[in-house]
Amino acid sequence: MSRSEFFKTNRRGLRAGLSTYRPVALTAAVSIAAALGAGCSKPAETNATNATHAAANASSQAPSVSASDAPAPSPDLKRTNLMHSVFxxxxxxxxxxxxxVDVEVPNRxxxxxxxxxxxxxxxxxTPREVIRLDDTHAVMLTEGVEVTGTGERIDSHASGAWLGAYFFRKQPSGWVLDQRVDGVSYDGVxxxxxxxxxARMSPNEFGFWTTAGSCWQGSCGSWASVFRIAPGRIERVADTLRVSASDLGARDDCEGILKHSDVPASGTDARVKALAPAKEASVSADGKTNGDDIADSPQCFDIEGKLAIEQGTDAPGDLRMTFSGAETVGHGGKVRVIDDVAVYRLKDGKYVLVEGRNPVPGF
Structure with missing residues (x-):
């Protein structure tokens, strides 16, 4: 479903009187390292030890699968065969x-x-992605929805899904499960x-990101979480980056107002700000930005962003977000065209804003 279709569908629900709620858990309160150490399918005693050890050492190394617990290898990298190997x-x-299936995940x-x-x-x-990391390593990323005691999916508006990561190594017998994390993170709605x-981040690493959207009180938004993956390793490097936002469903007059974009993109202050060096900022656990790039909430806004990761030579490349759309300026009813760029760079294991701004309102 496209962004415009998503927003239209949720607006119809809002106007029909359906209830919508803000997503409860878009971020984890513990480090991704703790979740990784915790999320493997091993005896409970071993898991508890691994979780404590991982939290103390901030390791993103996925737990290994012992030879005695190793399932039958997969003949290839087809999703169904890999799933049968794990489950x-x-x-x-x-x-x-x-x-x-039965799994072991961090408690929520x-x-x-x-x-x-x-x-x-x-x-x-369900399997979502299979990435061949190199000639002898691959990872399967899964989406797991919690179920009730009778097997019903818990997929209400406030319920997300678990990201699972299963690492395989190529051997003469086939693709063998080498390391696993049943619960890397719990995100979405x-x-x-x-x-x-x-996308490939560097010659030896891949970037994987999820983008989830939600609507409440007529306003819609979407957020992205980015993960860094290498053989046997996965870690979150950006959390709930603001991707898009629209309040066209909250106010009947906004759609008409934003059509009259009387300020050209090439000459706006927004364009100047987008290309100027930004004060370094990072995204905190609650989804807010630490720094001065938080966009003031305009009265009307309809902004869409696109995320891309550039491949670096020796290290992960920059994360670049381009934005388009329109928003009102101040209380005078003027409209500004959005044509912004935000560049994030990996520093100390997290993507931080180094250039431009993210104009998506943090509502």
Whole structure:
């Protein structure tokens, strides 16, 4: 579903009187390292030790699978065969409970925060991406939706999904499961962490990002979380980056107002700000930006962003976001065309803003 179709669908629901809520858990309260150490399928005692160790050492190394626990290898990198290697009884069907499997993930509290405690859970799991990292390594990324005791999917508006990561190594017998993390993160709404994209960040690493959207009180927005992947390693490097926002469903007059864009993009202050060096800022756990790039909330706005990761030579390249759309300026009713660029650079394991601004309102 395209962004415009998503917004139109949610606006129809709002106008029909359907309830919508702001997503509860778009970020984790613990470091991704703790979740990685916690999310492997091993005995509970081992998981607890790994979680504590990972939190203390901030490691993003996925736990290894012991030879005794290793499942049958997959003959190739087809998603169904990889899933059968990890979960032998899994079947790709929309009926019954054939996709429901047993996993061990970090415990979540009522606000969606992850803890070091590891709990057994059942998830309705589907494969989302398979990335061949090099000649002998690959990773399968899955989406897992929690289920009730009777096998019903918990996919209400406030419910997200688990990202799972399963690392394979090529051997003469086939692709063998080498390392696994059942619960890397829990993000998104309505039983999904959203759309996914993959790009090479450096000669030896890939970037994977999810983009989830939601509407409440007539306003719609979407956010992206970015992960850095190498053989046996996955870590979150950007959390809930603001991608798009629109309040056309909140105010009936905004669509008409924004059509009259009387300030050309090439001559606006916004364009000047977009190309000027920005004060370094990073995205915090609650999705807010630490720095001066937070956009003031205009009365009317309809902004769309696109995210891309450039391949670096020796290290991960920059993350670049381009924005288009329009917003009102001040209280005078003038409209400004959005034509902005925001550049984020990896520093100390996180993407931080180094140039331009993100004009998407933080509503």
């Amino acid at each position: 032998p009884d899994w079947r790709d069907t929309k009926k019954g409970n054939a996709r429901i 509290d009522g606000q969606g925060h992850l803890s070091k405690e590891i709990v057994g859970s059942q998830l309705d799991v 309505q039983g999904t962490y959203g759309a996914t994209d993959v």
